[in-house]
Amino acid sequence: MPTNQGDLNAPYALQTDRPSSMSAIKAVGLKKTYSTGGEEVEAVRGVDLDVQPGEIFGFLGPNGAGKSTTVRMLTTLMTLSAGTVHVGGVDVAADPHGARRKIGVALQEAGLDERQTSREILVLQARLFGMRPSEAGARAQELLELVDLTEAADRRVKGYSGGMKRRLDLASALVHEPEVLFLDEPTTGLDPGSRITVWDEVRRINSMGTTVFLTTQYLEEADQLCNRLAIIDSGLIIREGTPASLKAELRERTGLDTDPTLDDVFLDATGRTRDRVAGEVKEI
Amino acid sequence: MTATHQGTAGGGATESSNALRDSFILGGRAIREALRTPDSLFPTMFIPLFFLVVNVGQAAKIFPSEGTPFLFGQSYGAFQLPASLLLSASFGGAGLYLVEEIEGGYFDKLRATPISRMALVLGRLYAEFVKTAAVATVMVLLALAFGIRIKSGIPGFLVMVVMVSLWAMVFAGFMQLLALKTRSAAATQGGSMIFFPLLFLTPNFVPRDQLTRPMEIAATLNPVTYIMEGVRSLVLEGFNGAAIGKGFAVVGVTMVLMLALSIRMVNNYD
Numbered sequence: 001m002p003t004n005q006g007d008l009n010a011p012y013a014l015q016t017d018r019p020s021s022m023s024a025i026k027a028v029g030l031k032k033t034y035s036t037g038g039e040e041v042e043a044v045r046g047v048d049l050d051v052q053p054g055e056i057f058g059f060l061g062p063n064g065a066g067k068s069t070t071v072r073m074l075t076t077l078m079t080l081s082a083g084t085v086h087v088g089g090v091d092v093a094a095d096p097h098g099a100r101r102k103i104g105v106a107l108q109e110a111g112l113d114e115r116q117t118s119r120e121i122l123v124l125q126a127r128l129f130g131m132r133p134s135e136a137g138a139r140a141q142e143l144l145e146l147v148d149l150t151e152a153a154d155r156r157v158k159g160y161s162g163g164m165k166r167r168l169d170l171a172s173a174l175v176h177e178p179e180v181l182f183l184d185e186p187t188t189g190l191d192p193g194s195r196i197t198v199w200d201e202v203r204r205i206n207s208m209g210t211t212v213f214l215t216t217q218y219l220e221e222a223d224q225l226c227n228r229l230a231i232i233d234s235g236l237i238i239r240e241g242t243p244a245s246l247k248a249e250l251r252e253r254t255g256l257d258t259d260p261t262l263d264d265v266f267l268d269a270t271g272r273t274r275d276r277v278a279g280e281v282k283e284i
Numbered sequence: 285m286t287a288t289h290q291g292t293a294g295g296g297a298t299e300s301s302n303a304l305r306d307s308f309i310l311g312g313r314a315i316r317e318a319l320r321t322p323d324s325l326f327p328t329m330f331i332p333l334f335f336l337v338v339n340v341g342q343a344a345k346i347f348p349s350e351g352t353p354f355l356f357g358q359s360y361g362a363f364q365l366p367a368s369l370l371l372s373a374s375f376g377g378a379g380l381y382l383v384e385e386i387e388g389g390y391f392d393k394l395r396a397t398p399i400s401r402m403a404l405v406l407g408r409l410y411a412e413f414v415k416t417a418a419v420a421t422v423m424v425l426l427a428l429a430f431g432i433r434i435k436s437g438i439p440g441f442l443v444m445v446v447m448v449s450l451w452a453m454v455f456a457g458f459m460q461l462l463a464l465k466t467r468s469a470a471a472t473q474g475g476s477m478i479f480f481p482l483l484f485l486t487p488n489f490v491p492r493d494q495l496t497r498p499m500e501i502a503a504t505l506n507p508v509t510y511i512m513e514g515v516r517s518l519v520l521e522g523f524n525g526a527a528i529g530k531g532f533a534v535v536g537v538t539m540v541l542m543l544a545l546s547i548r549m550v551n552n553y554d
Contacts (some may be wrong), residue, residue: 128306
């Protein structure tokens with residue numbers, strides 16, 4: 001595993017020499033460049049990732065760091081400017097349909113058609129993954145039970161709470177039993193109770209063998225859920241490791257008397273301080 | 285449970301059949317959505333009928349059945365009916381619904397499934413076809429109640445509904461294209477104003493040879509003219525192969541153009 005010594009601004013060097021077939025997600029030299037108003041903007045500047053099957057991998061970073069852009073490239077929703085990505089051993093650029101069969105995606109906005117019922121949404125999703133109507137109906141029922149939405153199954157989604165929508169979004173990402181589940185900020189905007197429910201679902205899904213790639217801004221969430229995590233800032237990965245190893249490294253390097261939190265690791269990695277962050281909040 | 289969708293690996297025939305199957309599935313959802321928002325269908329029927337009544341009221345005395353050769357013995361309402369049907373076909377909401385899905389994230393959800401990109405385009409257009417066919421049928425039935433006759437009979441009526449509904453797909457397809465390009469409801473709605481005048485640069489009050497020269501040139505260059513003349517021939521004359529052929533040729537060419545541009549846009553959508 002890499003260590004966190006040396007120049008903190010340098011791109012974090014990951015071990016990415018394992019064969020792609022062994023990794024659930026393997027990205028090498030991933031870049032995304034936009035052109036806005038004649039100006040080139042590098043949103044992601046060379047990200048390497050190696051996520052092993054069965055992991056819950058956390059991907060953290062401040063707003064605008066490149067988290068969502070990276071997720072969109074990993075999930076075939078955005079073209080790559082440079083680099084390669086394999087998900088479940090499938091090259092997402094060469095065989096996007098093959099990759100789509102391997103992944104489930106729940107993005108930042110709970111992407112749901114609010115004029116449909118949750119049962120209709122799940123049946124439709126299952127049908128789009130090739131299931132026959134009877135199979136799709138049965139799978140929808142299984143998932144409704146899994147995420148505890150059976151009572152609301154035939155009501156239109158428009159009237160659902162934020163937590164219910166999140167659970168439905170999660171269920172719709174699972175219809176085809178994906179090998180890798182991508183969750184982009186799955187608990188943003190949820191109350192604490194709903195957040196814990198989503199955490200339980202993520203753990204349960206992971207315990208059934210699904211690899212989970214999770215982006216979040218909540219460090220407690222990463223600490224609770226993730227086996228390993230990476231921190232991205234300004235389009236580059238600047239820390240990677242287990243939550244425990246990252247905290248231990250910070251304590252050792254800075255000579256702290258008490259155990260640091262993941263917040264401290266994050267603030268140290270991104271060059272932010274509590275004072276500065278508090279100041280930024282006041283300004284807003 | 286294992287997903288069985290073959291996607292690109294299934295070869296050309298399987299790919300096409302999957303694309304059609306997925307289009308029907310997505311179209312079914314869009315039809316259900318339309319049935320749940322009947323208020324969105326109301327202007328599709330009411331505004332064209334309003335224009336039909338107003339236009340006939342204003343011009344029927346100028347063009348009496350007897351003594352107006354281009355009416356082939358029918359009332360002026362029969363001459364105006366195709367214009368109203370085409371107006372109705374231009375109210376498709378596919379573009380605006382698509383913007384809503386893009387903004388809400390559901391479009392990305394669909395893009396992350398292994399369905400043909402063609403199905404993403406065709407799904408809502410299939411629904412537009414069905415909706416327009418239903419609305420056109422109701423409008424023609426209302427017209428029959430007011431004494432308008434379809435000279436080509438039931439087969440001609442069916443051909444007419446198919447032509448108008450296919451045109452609705454083309455029109456809605458271009459609106460979807462704008463939605464994909466701009467991802468903005470305002471821009472999509474504004475963009476429809478570019479296409480809307482095409483409906484009026486047509487021989488919608490008198491036949492093309494009776495228009496002023498500049499209008500005749502504009503109408504001749506306007507593809508919508510040929511669809512209007514094709515539908516009108518079915519109402520007034522019976523089966524006029526040349527007029528119907530030109531109408532379907534315009535629909536076919538614009539459909540291919542719209543689909544090619546849309547699929548390119550979806551494939552390059554980031």
